[in-house]
Amino acid sequence: MRAGVLAVLLLITAGCVSNSRLFMAPDGSSERCSSHGAGLGIILANKIENNCEKDMAMLGYLPYEEAGAVGITIVKDYRLSRVLKGLPAEKAGLKEGDVIVSVDGKTPADQHDLFTLLFGKKDTKVRVVVRRNGSEMPFEFTRAKISEMVQRK
Secondary structure, three states, rough: HHHHHHHHHHHHHEEEEEEEEEEEEEOOEEEHHHHHHHHOOHHHHHHHHHHHHHHHHOOOEHHHHEEEOOEEEEEEEEEEEEEEOOOOOHHOOOOOOOOEEEOOOEEEEEEEEEEHHEEEEEEEEEEEEEEEEOOOEEEEEEEEEHHHHHHOO
């Protein structure tokens, strides 16, 4: 009987888990959620990870592997100061000096709002209207994986 109880206790306490996931915010900052557990703590560690993902989503963060990028750098007057080669914005025809007027039909209230409007899941479309040489021009392109932008910086 003691051997049976010992075997059950070993099964319950054996094993460990370490969860870690990176999340991206619209402004490009990142946050990591981590949880660790051993034995019965595995259940708690997995629950913490699930809650963390929900909390991060409520704050506007996306898991790193789902985050999308368009490949531009913006200065405070919504002017494109850099357009990364080979990424969606450049492929669509945006150029340095263009000024963003709207994103998906919405006029940004401020710089943070602009980042939030441009941010989204990879492989999703975004429509941007820019002002170039006094004329407004519409563009549509698909967000690339954020890792593609990071590799090209």
